[in-house]
Amino acid sequence: MAPDDFEYAARLMKERSGLVLTRDKGYLLENRLMPVVRQHKFKSFHELVAALRTGDAALQSSAVDAMMAKDTAFFRDWKPFVHFAKVVLPNITHARREKKLFRVLCAGVSTGQEAYSVAMTIRDAAQQFSGWRAEIIGVDLSPTAIAAASNAHYTQFDVQRGLPIKSLLRSFTKDDAGWQLNSDVRDMVKFQTWNLLTDIYPLGRFDVILCRNVMVYLDLQAKIDLLQKISRSLADDGVLYLGTQEPLTGVSAAFRPVNRDLGIYAVHRLDKVVLSSLAVPQKH
Ligand SMILES: C[S@@+](CC[C@H](N)C(=O)[O-])C[C@H]1O[C@@H](n2cnc3c(N)ncnc32)[C@H](O)[C@@H]1O
Numbered sequence: 001m002a003p004d005d006f007e008y009a010a011r012l013m014k015e016r017s018g019l020v021l022t023r024d025k026g027y028l029l030e031n032r033l034m035p036v037v038r039q040h041k042f043k044s045f046h047e048l049v050a051a052l053r054t055g056d057a058a059l060q061s062s063a064v065d066a067m068m069a070k071d072t073a074f075f076r077d078w079k080p081f082v083h084f085a086k087v088v089l090p091n092i093t094h095a096r097r098e099k100k101l102f103r104v105l106c107a108g109v110s111t112g113q114e115a116y117s118v119a120m121t122i123r124d125a126a127q128q129f130s131g132w133r134a135e136i137i138g139v140d141l142s143p144t145a146i147a148a149a150s151n152a153h154y155t156q157f158d159v160q161r162g163l164p165i166k167s168l169l170r171s172f173t174k175d176d177a178g179w180q181l182n183s184d185v186r187d188m189v190k191f192q193t194w195n196l197l198t199d200i201y202p203l204g205r206f207d208v209i210l211c212r213n214v215m216v217y218l219d220l221q222a223k224i225d226l227l228q229k230i231s232r233s234l235a236d237d238g239v240l241y242l243g244t245q246e247p248l249t250g251v252s253a254a255f256r257p258v259n260r261d262l263g264i265y266a267v268h269r270l271d272k273v274v275l276s277s278l279a280v281p282q283k284h
Pocket of ligand 1: 213
């Protein structure tokens with residue numbers, strides 16, 4: 001790959017998504033963009049970059065979309081979901097007992113499994129939530145991921161990754177091509193295409209934000225900015241879930257760790273007593 005082509009494509013990715021690509025990631029760039037080369041019948045990666053340079057907005061969006069790492073799974077790393085069910089939901093039912101509304105944002109939701117795992121957890125705690133309104137919003141930069149998330153149709157491979165058999169049988173219907181999520185869970189989540197480099201304030205305020213395995217790809221300044229936006233959009237007693245490999249040390253002072261290993265954080269405005277009530281249960 002010509003160094004000039006790499007520089008241009010890497011700059012485009014960074015400006016549009018925050019993704020940082022060092023020179024040794026040239027192979028990744030080429031691999032991920034090859035489907036775009038083929039789809040548009042370019043003869044080479046160089047031809048694709050030449051077309052991107054003309055400023056073709058649709059082509060640039062497809063290239064950024066194709067470059068995103070979208071790996072995800074139902075109940076990924078499962079322990080944060082145990083914490084959400086056993087600690088956060090009971091806290092919320094107490095703290096929001098007047099309003100009977102709580103809001104969850106899945107930022108960088110990919111193809112939806114994370115948001116639907118939150119929805120199934122809430123649905124399973126339905127007794128606590130009778131008469132409540134739970135709003136779960138999933139956003140992602142990638143229009144193809146958001147389309148798949150809204151479709152809520154998953155392959156056998158997808159449902160075998162992390163989804164307990166009980167949840168599969170209770171929440172999905174089998175068809176020839178895979179598994180369709182049933183409407184009771186599906187209707188609990190709204191998805192939209194959203195770039196986290198822009199402000200998230202228009203999405204409203206949230207009680208819980210999951211932004212897991214997204215920041216790991218961003219450059220430092222993009223991480224700092226995003227965490228600042230997240231802290232402004234979280235309720236004073238809100239909880240943030242990050243990926244387990246995304247420590248906040250040196251990136252943001254706006255959060256206090258509840259459990260670093262599980263990527264669970266509380267906003268700094270929270271007082272110590274409430275913070276201790278978020279402690280991870282000893283037995284999972
Ligand atoms: C590895 S997936 C993580 C999915 C899910 N949160 C999980 O942990 O399983 C990362 C997702 O972040 C999205 N993403 C990356 N940069 C983004 C940005 N600037 N704005 C919105 N979404 C972004 C990608 O499109 C991708 O779907």
